[in-house]
């Protein structure tokens with residue numbers, strides 16, 4: 279194996295410590311505790327785990343955590359009414375509605391009801407538009423975490439060829455916008471892309487957000503490239519369940535310059551960035567300087 283392993287776990291721990299210090303400062307200087315409200319509708323097991331972890335890490339950072347668990351049959355109108363109450367609540371600086379929502383709900387309508395200033399997931403169309411036009415936005419947590427890891431590893435990203443595989447609104451598109459904002463030359467690939475392997479071979483930075491276990495093979499990687507594997511795929515192997523990424527780690531690690539492992543790469547960055555966004559939202563709401 280030649281690639282350096284990008285340790286998202288320790289980077290995320292350092293970021294969480296920085297956020298906790300920022301929270302303590304706000305409490306000491308202003309008597310304000312940033313608050314994050316997380317809304318979960320239904321009983322999706324993966325979502326329950328995510329929501330529990332978000333609550334634990336929010337409290338560990340010294341913030342207030344408000345959890346709203348609603349039954350799967352909740353009406354959209356009732357969910358929207360809850361969001362409106364959270365929008366108006368001065369103790370709540372960030373609001374996150376855990377996706378996916380039950381099929382009878384219009385996820386876009388729900389997300390776009392969140393006050394954009396409290397939209398710590400960065401999924402509201404106002405935040406997507408602000409990001410796309412290079413203005414100050416709430417940036418989606420997973421791609422923000424990827425960007426932090428890339429800057430830490432590579433420094434200035436300007437001029438690098440970046441290929442983002444996946445074009446979802448929550449990962450692929452904002453990832454591409456962030457890389458463009460850092461002056462990469464960005465290509466977005468998706469399920470209709472021709473010669474994906476050839477495209478990937480031209481990438482100095484390869485970000486995979488597909489949801490297909492080990493789809494990206496070692497011989498698709500340019501020697502020395504930096505590989506960011508966003509994928510989280512649960513597979514059965516040798517009678518056991520394990521998590522793997524969208525990249526064939528063993529193969530890619532022979533060729534890449536650096537790679538994020540799964541687990542322990544991008545995953546831990548997502549909640550750390552959520553906490554960072556909540557602190558930022560609290561500072562913006564009060565007109566205080568934002569944390570760096």
Ligand code: NDP
Pocket residue numbers: 420443444445446447448449450467468469470471474487488489490508509510511544545548
């Ligand atoms: P989506 O399913 O919304 O999007 C997947 C994207 O991959 C689509 O744009 C799709 O193309 C593209 N795609 C699918 N098959 C292929 C293919 N054969 N070749 C090229 N492109 C393909 O997924 P998400 O963006 O929500 O998530 C992607 C992965 O990241 C998942 O594994 C998810 O679990 C993980 N994830 C991890 C997070 C973390 O915290 N680390 C957070 C969020 C997601 P098309 O648009 O044409 O259908």
